[in-house]
Amino acid sequence: MMRIDDLVTAIAALQRSDLEAWIRDELVVPRQEVGSLLFTEMECARVRLICTLRYELEIDTDTLPIVVSLIDQLYDTRQRLLSLTAAMAAQDKTVQAAIIAALERDEGSSTARNVT
Numbered sequence: 001m002m003r004i005d006d007l008v009t010a011i012a013a014l015q016r017s018d019l020e021a022w023i024r025d026e027l028v029v030p031r032q033e034v035g036s037l038l039f040t041e042m043e044c045a046r047v048r049l050i051c052t053l054r055y056e057l058e059i060d061t062d063t064l065p066i067v068v069s070l071i072d073q074l075y076d077t078r079q080r081l082l083s084l085t086a087a088m089a090a091q092d093k094t095v096q097a098a099i100i101a102a103l104e105r106d107e108g109s110s111t112a113r114n115v116t
Contacts, residue, residue: 001038
């Protein structure tokens with residue numbers, strides 16, 4: 001866990017006012033303990049990502065929440081795909097083959113839609 005002052009010190013480009021705005025806009029959600037904001041390792045990584053988006057890629061302040069939301073959705077989709085893959089791997093070979101065949105049929109029809 002890292003306190004807000006330590007996080008601002010650890011990330012050279014990070015402006016405290018920006019971090020406070022991101023907290024206010026709930027792009028980052030630190031834990032509050034005894035009047036102090038504490039950032040988990042995951043929240044620190046999220047702040048680094050937002051810094052990259054804002055300072056290096058120069059994503060506009062108004063656009064930033066949209067981009068972060070899309071990244072969150074992509075991450076959630078990835079997690080669901082990993083869960084689905086694990087569930088499929090737990091099935092017997094007949095069920096796995098049927099799922100693969102259905103996916104291949106679907107892929108073929110989506111490829112046909114993209115061509116036309």
